[in-house]
Each structure stands twice: as C-alpha cells, then as structure tokens.
Amino acid sequence: MFRFIWTLSVRTRDYLHRYMPSNRLLAAIRTRRGLKWGLPAMLVALPYFLIAYACSSAVAGGGPGWLHLIVLWACWNALKFIIMGPVSVVLLVRVRLHDATIRRRQRREASTEADARVPVLHA
Template identity: 85%
Template sequence: MFRFIWTLSVRTRDYLHRYMPNNRLLTAIRTRRGLKWGLPAMLVALPYFLIAYACSAEAADGGPCWLHLIVLWACWNAHKFIIMGPVSVVLLVRAHQHEAAVRRHQRRAASAVTDTRGPVLHA
C-alpha cells in the first residue's frame, strides 16, 4: 500500500511538473541563473488572487459549487509564488556566499603558489 501511494504521488508530481506552466516557472527560478527573478515573480500571484476573488464572488452569488475548486487552485498557486520570493532571496545570498568562499580559496591557493618560489634576489 505504501509503495502504491508513493508511486501515485511521484507520478502526480511528474505530471503536474510537466504540464503546468507555473511549476515550470518555479523550477526555472530555483536555478542559479533564475534566483534573481524570485522577487519579481511574486507579481505572478496577483492574477491568481484575482481569479480566486472572481470565482469566489461568483460562487457566493449562487454560481456552481465547483468554482470553489478553482479558488483553491488559484490560492495554492498564488501562495507558491509568494513563498518563492523570499526563498529565492535566501538561496541567492547563500549562492553569493559560496561563490565568495570559492574565490577566496582560489586567491589563497594562487598566493601560496607564488610564495613557494622563495625570496627573489635582485642584483
């Protein structure tokens, strides 16, 4: 039973990742090159909130009940983009720190190579 649930969740995730454009955008933001777009991508949440508002207003005015599913879907996607903004900033800071540490290590290694030649004697 556990294996079936695991397989079903993996296949569902793969399907949603493959065919839903918002998941593709979030994956692109998580790359090193895309981290800088995390905060502007938070603006993508606005249309999702507008969709949620319009569908909830329609459902409250006597519309079909299945509109609540669209409200749930839109709120879920909006929150994913809102959360991705601060997360991308944290990931970007960590990437900058890692790159700075690598540059520091390379400079130390380069200076150690030049120091091993010994003193230079000028005539």
C-alpha cells in the same frame, strides 16, 4: 495497497511538475541563473488572487460550487509564488557567499604558489 498509493502519488507529482506552467516557472526560478527573478516573480501571484476573487464572488452570487476548486487552485499557486520570493533571496545569498568563499580560497592558493616560486635571499 501502500505501494499503489505511493506510485500514484509519485506519478501525479511528476506529471504536475512537468506540465503545469506555474511549476515549470518555479523550477526555473530555483536554478542558479533564475534566483534573481524570485522577488519579481512574486508579482505573478496577483493574477492568481484575482482569479480566486472572481470565482469566489461568482460562487457567492449563486454560481456553481465547483468554482471552489478553482479558488483553491489559484490560492495555492499564489502562495507558492509569494513564498518563492523570500526563499529565492535566501538561496541567492547562500550562492553568492559560496562563490565569494571559492574566489577567496583561489586567491589565497594563487598567492601562496607565487610566494613559493619567488626565491628568498638571506643576508
């Protein structure tokens, strides 16, 4: 039974990760090239909040109760995009610091190799 639940959850996660547009966009933002788009992607949360507001207003006005599921879905996606903004900034800073460290190390190695090739004249 535990194995069945585990397999079902993994397959559901894989399906949602593969075919849902918001998850695909967030996966693209998490790449090295996409990290710079994290803060602008926070604006994608606005339409989701508008959808949630419209559906909750419809339910409050006597609409069907299943619209609560759309409200939950929209709020969840909006929160994912809002959280991704600061997370992408932190990841981008980490990547830039790592790149700077590598460049500094390469320059240091190149300078020590150049110093080793220059003959030293002793008087």
